[in-house]
Amino acid sequence: MDDTESFKILTVEWTRAQPAVARFVRSFVRNRADAEDVLQEVALAIVDRFESYDASRPFIAWALGVARNLVKSHFRKQLRRPITADDESAVDRVADAFEALQPEVEEMKEALAECIRRVPDEERRMLAMQYEEDLKPAVIARKIGKTANHVAVMLHRLRLGLRQCVERKMNPHQNPS
Amino acid sequence: MNVEIEKQISAYLSGLCSEEEVRILLAWSAETEENATAFARACLRHELTGELFEEGRVAEVRPPEAGSNSTSQRHFFQWGAAIAAALILSLIGLAIWTQPQPENDSSFAVIAQSVGARLPDGTVVASNREVGVETIEIAGGLIRLDFDHGASMTVEGPARFELRDAMHVYFEEGVATFHVPESAKGFTVDTADAEVIDLGTAFGLTKRGGGKTDVCVFEGEVEVEGERIRAGEAVSARKDGGVQESFFETEIYEKVWPVTSGVLQTTGMMRFVSPGPGFFPGRFEDNQHITVFLERRQVSIENALEVDLADPGEYRRIRREKGPRIPAGSEVASYLLQLDPVGLLDKWDGDKPRVEGQITFDQPIVGLIASGRKLLATDIFLGHPDGNYGELPRGLEPPKENLQQAEAEGKDVLILAADQRTLILNFAAGSALDQIRVLVASDALSTSRN
Numbered sequence: 001m002d003d004t005e006s007f008k009i010l011t012v013e014w015t016r017a018q019p020a021v022a023r024f025v026r027s028f029v030r031n032r033a034d035a036e037d038v039l040q041e042v043a044l045a046i047v048d049r050f051e052s053y054d055a056s057r058p059f060i061a062w063a064l065g066v067a068r069n070l071v072k073s074h075f076r077k078q079l080r081r082p083i084t085a086d087d088e089s090a091v092d093r094v095a096d097a098f099e100a101l102q103p104e105v106e107e108m109k110e111a112l113a114e115c116i117r118r119v120p121d122e123e124r125r126m127l128a129m130q131y132e133e134d135l136k137p138a139v140i141a142r143k144i145g146k147t148a149n150h151v152a153v154m155l156h157r158l159r160l161g162l163r164q165c166v167e168r169k170m171n172p173h174q175n176p177s
Numbered sequence: 178m179n180v181e182i183e184k185q186i187s188a189y190l191s192g193l194c195s196e197e198e199v200r201i202l203l204a205w206s207a208e209t210e211e212n213a214t215a216f217a218r219a220c221l222r223h224e225l226t227g228e229l230f231e232e233g234r235v236a237e238v239r240p241p242e243a244g245s246n247s248t249s250q251r252h253f254f255q256w257g258a259a260i261a262a263a264l265i266l267s268l269i270g271l272a273i274w275t276q277p278q279p280e281n282d283s284s285f286a287v288i289a290q291s292v293g294a295r296l297p298d299g300t301v302v303a304s305n306r307e308v309g310v311e312t313i314e315i316a317g318g319l320i321r322l323d324f325d326h327g328a329s330m331t332v333e334g335p336a337r338f339e340l341r342d343a344m345h346v347y348f349e350e351g352v353a354t355f356h357v358p359e360s361a362k363g364f365t366v367d368t369a370d371a372e373v374i375d376l377g378t379a380f381g382l383t384k385r386g387g388g389k390t391d392v393c394v395f396e397g398e399v400e401v402e403g404e405r406i407r408a409g410e411a412v413s414a415r416k417d418g419g420v421q422e423s424f425f426e427t428e429i430y431e432k433v434w435p436v437t438s439g440v441l442q443t444t445g446m447m448r449f450v451s452p453g454p455g456f457f458p459g460r461f462e463d464n465q466h467i468t469v470f471l472e473r474r475q476v477s478i479e480n481a482l483e484v485d486l487a488d489p490g491e492y493r494r495i496r497r498e499k500g501p502r503i504p505a506g507s508e509v510a511s512y513l514l515q516l517d518p519v520g521l522l523d524k525w526d527g528d529k530p531r532v533e534g535q536i537t538f539d540q541p542i543v544g545l546i547a548s549g550r551k552l553l554a555t556d557i558f559l560g561h562p563d564g565n566y567g568e569l570p571r572g573l574e575p576p577k578e579n580l581q582q583a584e585a586e587g588k589d590v591l592i593l594a595a596d597q598r599t600l601i602l603n604f605a606a607g608s609a610l611d612q613i614r615v616l617v618a619s620d621a622l623s624t625s626r627n
Contacts, residue, residue, distance in 0.1 A: 003239050021221055022220060022224075023220070023224040025219035026215070026220075026224055027221075027223075027224070027387075030189075030192055047498070052555055067258075080196060080197065080363060081196065084200070084204075085207075086200075086203055086204040086207040086402055087200070087203050087207075087336060087456075089201035089207035090204070090206040090207040090213065091203075093206060093207060093210060093211050093212075093213030093477050094206060094217045094220070096210075096213070097213045097214040097216070097217035097218075098217050098221070100214070101214070101217060101218065105221065105225070106308070107250075108221065108222070108225060109225045109228070112222060112226060112229060113229050113234050114227065114237040116229060117235055117319060125236070127267065128192065128230055129467045131227040131229075131231075132227070132230035132231060134227075135231070136191070136193075136325045136326075136452070137191055137193065138287075138325040138326075138327070139284070139307075139325055141305075142287055142305070147508065147618065147619060149325075149475065149508045149619060150508070152187075152188065152191055153506075153508075155187060155191055156183075156184055156187035156188070156191075159187050159190070159223075160187075162222065162226070163183075163218075163219070163222060163570065166222065167351070173331070
């Protein structure tokens with residue numbers, strides 16, 4: 001396979017895998033700008049190491065493997081405490097879980113869309129502020145004239161409700177936990 | 178999944194967890210595959226929810242706000258992800274596409290309170306103004322800044338300081354007190370003389386020229402130039418090097434500390450007490466003042482709580498019948514007012530001088546507890562964690578034999594003002610009245626620690 005062909009495969013695979021890798025990175029790197037930096041590092045590392053990719057394995061698994069190492073590296077640089085074995089183990093286990101959850105992501109997204117549409121307007125407005133505008137509870141609280149704690153509690157309840165709703169839709173014969 | 182863990186994950190996703198809480202959450206995720214999957218699912222739902230809003234698939238019901246910058250950081254991030262993809266494409270000889278980066282909403286704090294504060298040109302400082310990276314100078318008065326991460330900073334003018342980012346303030350001049358919850362641990366205040374790193378605490382800082390910065394730790398610990406300073410300790414850091422122990426003196430913070438603690442103003446004989454040596458919650462001895470102190474910043478009322486008073490009005494005695502209730506789920510801060518002139522507890526003398534005072538909170542008062550029985554019953558969850566409230570009689574309950582006379586003469590009056598934030602006391606010194614617990618709606622972040 002020549003370089004051009006190889007890069008074509010890389011482009012196609014990365015385009016497919018990038019959303020999952022981005023979700024994984026964002027799950028651990030909570031600051032958006034930092035998450036963007038880590039994702040760029042992942043992209044560059046994938047290009048650099050593509051020759052070592054074993055095409056018999058799923059690309060997503062390999063990409064998440066690269067991402068998990070860079071997330072740990074980010075932890076080492078950013079945390080004010082030493083990174084622990086638990087931190088590393090959590091990153092590895094959650095990366096595995098992300099990979100395992102891949103087949104159901106689209107179904108989960110559709111279920112989630114239906115569930116969110118059922119959320120009453122006022123609460124949906126709060127969700128929009130958190131998710132679309134990326135505002136913190138304290139800022140949302142100022143905008144809607146409530147306390148920050150009220151917003152934090154409401155967001156928790158909304159997440160709980162959405163989880164249960166999604167679980168009911170994806171597993172209609174099971175009782176959500 | 179465990180309810181507490183789910184709550185913790187939600188706090189994590191809302192950006193409300195401290196580094197220590199994150200560590201605990203990660204350790205939990207690392208325990209089992211099941212835990213890791215639960216954490217991954219929660220994160221995945223969180224990300225997918227964001228994508229759905231971003232894609233406009235879950236209709237947003239809010240009308241656009243005039244002048245608001247609704248550009249999300251998520252846009253920024255997704256653009257960043259696109260850049261990452263573009264980078265790869267560029268490496269294989271394809272075109273990079275470009276597009277201007279949207280601006281971020283850069284505010285990270287709000288001027289929550291302005292008490293007589295004015296700018297150097299005399300302009301009054303308005304409250305409820307959002308602030309970001311900027312220099313603020315006040316010629317006088319007090320302002321309280323509440324940061325999005327839960328920390329608050331109250332500054333007394335004249336003062337000048339620079340907000341460098343959400344976790345970093347450069348303090349040029351003035352007197353300030355800080356309350357920093359776990360969620361903002363690591364909050365740093367720099368001056369020309371020292372770097373003060375908060376380790377989850379409350380402290381006062383004074384910078385008034387002279388090449389030194391005074392730091393006084395009320396609660397918890399701070400690090401001054403690498404040296405750990407604990408509650409009840411004070412130091413002076415000098416520009417020419419060295420951190421020296423100094424006298425723990427809270428008087429200078431008597432105006433700013435109450436505002437940090439949610440009290441806007443006290444008048445008359447009311448005195449807000451700064452914590453420190455000599456401060457014994459519950460039995461603070463001061464026969465010159467009605468002392469007030471913050472017991473807990475944030476308490477979640479688990480079951481509906483009966484109080485003695487909740488409605489505005491003028492009260493001459495606390496009736497023993499059923500009182501109003503604070504609904505379950507409410508979040509309150511609790512304060513204790515002590516009116517016990519030491520040694521006069523058992524006296525009831527109509528000729529004693531008056532004890533008058535007024536206190537105004539920055540949030541509405543939702544209930545007053547003034548009966549001994551209810552005080553005792555609520556000490557455990559509303560009282561100061563280090564409080565020793567003793568066995569002596571407490572509460573707003575004059576002895577029965579004097580009750581009629583007191584009522585007839587209108588000796589003791591407690592007024593909860595119509596603004597629901599101001600409490601006015603006018604009592605005869607020597608009344609058997611001892612303590613009143615004031616419950617105020619909590620505006621603190623859920624990450625605040627009690």
